[in-house]
Amino acid sequence: GENVEQHPSTLSVQEGDSAVIKCTYSDSASNYFPWYKQELGKGPQLIIDIRSNVGEKKDQRIAVTLNKTAKHFSLHITETQPEDSAVYFCAASKGGKLIFGQGTELSVKP
Amino acid sequence: DAGITQSPRHKVTETGTPVTLRCHQTENHRYMYWYRQDPGHGLRLIHYSYGVKDTDKGEVSDGYSVSRSKTEDFLLTLESATSSQTSVYFCAINAEGGQPQHFGDGTRLSIL
Numbered sequence: 405g406e407n408v409e410q411h412p413s414t415l416s417v418q419e420g421d422s423a424v425i426k427c428t429y430s431d432s433a434s435n436y437f438p439w440y441k442q443e444l445g446k447g448p449q450l451i452i453d454i455r456s457n458v459g460e461k462k463d464q465r466i467a468v469t470l471n472k473t474a475k476h477f478s479l480h481i482t483e484t485q486p487e488d489s490a491v492y493f494c495a496a497s498k499g500g501k502l503i504f505g506q507g508t509e510l511s512v513k514p
Numbered sequence: 515d516a517g518i519t520q521s522p523r524h525k526v527t528e529t530g531t532p533v534t535l536r537c538h539q540t541e542n543h544r545y546m547y548w549y550r551q552d553p554g555h556g557l558r559l560i561h562y563s564y565g566v567k568d569t570d571k572g573e574v575s576d577g578y579s580v581s582r583s584k585t586e587d588f589l590l591t592l593e594s595a596t597s598s599q600t601s602v603y604f605c606a607i608n609a610e611g612g613q614p615q616h617f618g619d620g621t622r623l624s625i626l
Contacts, residue, residue, distance in 0.1 A: 405573070410556075438614060447518075447604055447617035448557070493556055500545070500611025501572065504556035 406431040408496050410505025417484050418513055425508045427494035428476040436497040437470060437477050441490045442507075448493055452479070484512045517541050518618035520605050526624045533592040535621050537605030539585075546588040547606040547615060548572075548580060550599075557604060563588055564611070595625045 407430040417423050429437075435456040440448035454461045454468045454477065461468050465484075470477040481488055489512045495502040517540030527533055537546060545564055549557040549572075559572030561580040569580050577599060579591045592599055602622050606615040 408556075436612060440617075445619070447619045450614050450616065453614055497612070500608075501559055501562070502557075502615060503573075504558070506554055506556045 406434060406496055406498065406503040408494060408503050408505040410494050410508060412508060413506065414509045414511070416511045416513065419484060419486060421484055423481045423484050423488070423510055423512075425479045425492055425494070425510070426476060427478070427496075427505050428474075429496040429503075430475065431496070431498060432472075432475060434496040434498045434503075437468070438495050438497070438502070439466075439468060439479050440493045440495070442493065443490045451492075481510075484510075486512050486514050488512050518605060518607060518616065520603075520618040520621050522621060523619070524622045526626065527595055528626055529596060530594050533595050533623065533625075535590045535603055535623070537588045537590070537607075537618060539588075539605075539607050541607060541609075542585060543607040543609045544585075545608045545611055545615075546582065548578070548588065548590045549604045549606065550574065550601040551604060551620070552601050560590065560603075597625050599623065600625045 410427045438453035441451045442448045467480045492508045494505040519538045521536045547562040548560040551557045558574045563569045563582040581589045604620045605618040608615045
């Protein structure tokens with residue numbers, strides 16, 4: 405079955421710097437890749453997603469890139485702000501069932 | 515926020531007791547999912563439903579059962595709770611299987 409690996413597990417950046425989180429997946433048939441942000445005591449919130457027919461997608465300070473050949477995808481956050489501090493999860497899906505990565509705890513220091 | 519309500523939000527119970535968690539949605543979405551979240555594992559799918567009375571297993575379904583008698587409610591039952599089922603449980607919904615899933619705020623379950 406599908407397996408998703410996410411790195412790094414923790415990431416600390418200075419406010420204004422960029423942050424990059426990377427995920428690899430094992431099943432080449434996976435065709436949908438969402439990213440979620442989870443704040444303490446809350447459920448995961450979808451922040452951006454990409455489908456396998458697209459290589460890159462951007463939404464303001466957030467972008468996701470997908471390399472189908474290498475089977476990896478990445479989340480890029482530019483101009484980080486303290487409110488970006490949270491746990492971020494990637495996921496891969498084939499047929500609607502999501503397989504999640506282990507999560508990255510992002511800390512943005514003022 | 516998607517109209518998802520999970521209840522209870524917190525529960526402490528003893529090994530061997532039955533436990534039922536409820537997920538209620540106001541979006542009239544067809545699909546509903548139950549996940550558990552544990553440190554180092556991300557979220558793992560327990561069971562999901564693709565319609566009233568239509569359910570299927572996820573990757574960690576052992577020890578859990580589900581029921582969906584109405585579109586808006588999806589119940590997760592631990593027939594005889596074990597300490598290994600201590601976790602945070604999340605419900606998610608979407609309109610179709612390939613669409614983004616939206617999550618509730620979770621139930622923290624502790625089994626002593």
